[in-house]
Amino acid sequence: MPQPSHRYFIINKPPNMVSQFVSTDEVGLLGDLDFEFPEGTHAIGRLDSHSEGLLILTTNKRVTNLLFMGEVPHKRTYWVNVGHLVSEQTLQLLRNGIGIRVKGGVEYITNPCEVEIIPRPAILTKHKNETYENIPNTWLEMTLTEGKFHQIRKMVRVAGHRCKRLVRVSIEELELGDLPPGGVREIEETEFFRLLKIKNGQS
Structure with missing residues (x-):
């Protein structure tokens, strides 16, 4: 069975960390988390540095448009x-x-x-x-x-x-749950799209 071409993660972003891997400022970065993300991973729907909680990371560049720029708004x-x-x-x-x-x-x-x-x-x-x-x-x-x-x-x-x-x-139905601050959880592709109530735009 072929492996999915993209990977999907949620993190519990702690405060005083920006939603990116690189910055010219002296700030906490996603790369400081104790997890080896694959090349091409980026954040979807940023949280400011002081805010916390659910942040989506993925290697799939389509997700931003599917989630935040579609006709149906997502909660x-x-x-x-x-x-x-x-x-x-x-x-x-x-x-x-x-x-x-x-x-x-x-x-x-x-x-x-x-x-x-x-x-x-x-x-x-x-x-x-x-x-x-x-x-x-x-x-x-x-x-x-x-x-x-x-x-x-x-x-x-x-x-x-x-x-x-x-x-x-x-x-939507993708929840932070009991993920601790700084924690990372990988989510299977089909489940990821089901919980977010968006269609996988791979085609």
Whole structure:
């Protein structure tokens, strides 16, 4: 049986690491992870250096277009720690769409999204980026179908809160699960495309 021509991985990107293998800056890199990635591996759908969680790596260059530039938007879910207590009014504002500044200083109204207050996820290890337990703060679960630059951080800031910690936990049905920070999991090709709800554009 022929071997698949591409390989697919998810990682739990720790904070203070960029979503790339090479940088001219003194930053943590994907190559610092304790894993030997094959030549041609690259990240799909980046997370900024302070953000954590699910990041896709693959040798298949088609995946970016299939996942983020197709006609059907794909859901991305995040756990978000913000300072202070979030009111029901603010939840509705975030859910319905809020004006943020995007490239060129233009105001963009975000698409409706799912936002709920959740208990602190027990699976998360403590990190200094997180609000101290004795200071009022709120954990949110936010599910979006778009990804403007720093979108969640901008959304909660406009709503009057500071994003202290941001963890991506799933893209469609591809989930971070119990993968520890810095951990790598390889996923079989058919399963990878099934969980992301995209068709394998090999032909």
